[in-house]
Amino acid sequence: QVQLVQSGAEVKKPGASVKLSCKASGYTFTSYYMHWVRQAPGQGLEWMGMIYPNGGSTSYAQKLQGRVTMTRDTSTSTIYMELSSLRSEDTALYYCVRDNSAFDVWGQGTMVIVSS
Amino acid sequence: DVVMTQTPLTLPVTLGQPASISCRSSQSLVHRDGNTYLSWLHQRPGQPPRLLIYKISNRFSGVPDRFSGSGAGTDFTLKISRVEAEDVGVYYCMQATQLTWTFGQGTRVEIK
Numbered sequence: 001q002v003q004l005v006q007s008g009a010e011v012k013k014p015g016a017s018v019k020l021s022c023k024a025s026g027y028t029f030t031s032y033y034m035h036w037v038r039q040a041p042g043q044g045l046e047w048m049g050m051i052y053p054n055g056g057s058t059s060y061a062q063k064l065q066g067r068v069t070m071t072r073d074t075s076t077s078t079i080y081m082e083l084s085s086l087r088s089e090d091t092a093l094y095y096c097v098r099d100n101s102a103f104d105v106w107g108q109g110t111m112v113i114v115s116s
Numbered sequence: 117d118v119v120m121t122q123t124p125l126t127l128p129v130t131l132g133q134p135a136s137i138s139c140r141s142s143q144s145l146v147h148r149d150g151n152t153y154l155s156w157l158h159q160r161p162g163q164p165p166r167l168l169i170y171k172i173s174n175r176f177s178g179v180p181d182r183f184s185g186s187g188a189g190t191d192f193t194l195k196i197s198r199v200e201a202e203d204v205g206v207y208y209c210m211q212a213t214q215l216t217w218t219f220g221q222g223t224r225v226e227i228k
Contacts, residue, residue, distance in 0.1 A: 047217040102170030
């Protein structure tokens with residue numbers, strides 16, 4: 001079955017970087033855009049950016065430009081999201097999502113806590 | 117960016133009764149390809165969101181037919197014909213028409 005499995009929780013200090021992974025299975029990895037969406041505790045959903053695994057082209061939310069980098073490894077059907085210069089406001093649950101003209105498959109989420 | 121505004125933000129409902137959530141976008145969501153990429157998501161506590169409705173009115177696989185979506189242009193509605201206990205949680209509209217994706221603030225559905 002189609003599945004997105006994300007890496008485990010992270011605790012980081014302010015100013016550090018974090019790199020999350022999301023491994024896809026059950027479908028042709030290079031055929032679908034993939035997105036990252038985050039959700040701060042008790043808050044709504046925020047789109048962070050997208051990557052097209054076939055070629056690696058990316059598009060990022062303006063507010064995260066310069067701090068976020070999305071990459072992929074087609075040999076392992078995995079996408080990555082690296083966020084740098086972490087601040088407390090980056091504490092959130094981070095989801096990877098498949099785009100099939102809608103966000104049809106979601107990963108289980110990875111909690112990132114930024115705290116000194 | 118396209119701003120998505122949902123109303124109400126909290127919706128107390130009675131089991132077995134209908135419910136309706138509105139979503140308005142700050143600009144038309146009609147894509148240059150003619151489609152309108154307006155979706156509805158449902159998130160239960162402690163779970164990732166799940167897709168309910170895509171392209172305004174298409175129910176995703178496995179979604180009960182008590183859920184329906186409608187609308188056009190900038191005004192969209194999600195309706196639940198008869199609310200069941202499992203329908204509690206937060207509902208989000210989202211747009212994918214412009215090259216940035218945005219979500220509504222979410223509507224919390226709770227049982228009276």
